[in-house]
Amino acid sequence: MSIIRTKDFGIHYGEKKILTHATIDIPAGRFFALLGENGAGKTSFVKALIGQNQQTDGELKLNTNRVGFVPQFRDITRDFPLNIAEFVALNYNKGWRLWLNKREKSAVESALKLMDLADMSDKRLGLASGGQKQRAFVAQALVQQPDLLILDESTASLDHEHKIQLLQTVKQLQKTQHLTILFITHELELVAQFADGYLLFENGHVTQGGVDELQSLTMKMTHIHAEDEVRHV
Numbered sequence: 001m002s003i004i005r006t007k008d009f010g011i012h013y014g015e016k017k018i019l020t021h022a023t024i025d026i027p028a029g030r031f032f033a034l035l036g037e038n039g040a041g042k043t044s045f046v047k048a049l050i051g052q053n054q055q056t057d058g059e060l061k062l063n064t065n066r067v068g069f070v071p072q073f074r075d076i077t078r079d080f081p082l083n084i085a086e087f088v089a090l091n092y093n094k095g096w097r098l099w100l101n102k103r104e105k106s107a108v109e110s111a112l113k114l115m116d117l118a119d120m121s122d123k124r125l126g127l128a129s130g131g132q133k134q135r136a137f138v139a140q141a142l143v144q145q146p147d148l149l150i151l152d153e154s155t156a157s158l159d160h161e162h163k164i165q166l167l168q169t170v171k172q173l174q175k176t177q178h179l180t181i182l183f184i185t186h187e188l189e190l191v192a193q194f195a196d197g198y199l200l201f202e203n204g205h206v207t208q209g210g211v212d213e214l215q216s217l218t219m220k221m222t223h224i225h226a227e228d229e230v231r232h233v
């Protein structure tokens, strides 16, 4: 079953076309890397998926309304007042009610457990490490029990070990929670080890590929990157 399907789909900002004639078909339960240079349209596409971009044409069919989104930028300074559990519960605290009901509490607890944060749920988020913060951001998206989880460059600011740890955890979520993952990234070589498909945004078009094409794309890109480095010596 497809979870995302587009036909002749486009995105534009006024006269400026970002994406045209996109045909995408992502089966449920896969881990897709969203690739492309800065400004290629990855975030615009994701915003269309989460209903924050209406400047579209053509067909976009999303086979779920449970979508979790982990944005790239969060302003969490050292004096951020909430602890990890309170931050993860924030999705529930939009109304007048300041406490959580039993079902909500248990969703928060299981999100913390899934992201390996149960033992540090009372730690102040502002004092958490980069890796712990990223896990808390993902946990916050998980409390709504999404079918589709979208992460925007979640590994960008982490050291290598924590990048791998986060990707392993996300991969585990894909398997155990039957989630579809869309992972926006510029770190193709790293994410290719975990993904089973990709969307490549390039010059106003998008190309979809499976796991085999992902490996050849990675080899090609790594090769180009290595050549560039040699040229710059």
Ligand SMILES: Nc1ncnc2c1ncn2[C@@H]1O[C@H](COP(=O)(O)OP(=O)(O)OP(=O)(O)O)[C@@H](O)[C@H]1O
Pocket: 013, 018, 036, 037, 038, 039, 040, 041, 042, 043, 044, 045, 201
């Ligand atoms: N709200 C907007 N209004 C007008 N132009 C926009 C808007 N949002 C994005 N753009 C432009 O659309 C293009 C695609 O931007 P987008 O953020 O989707 O790219 P991206 O692939 O996510 O880039 P990055 O890797 O840098 O995050 C860019 O040229 C950007 O300047």
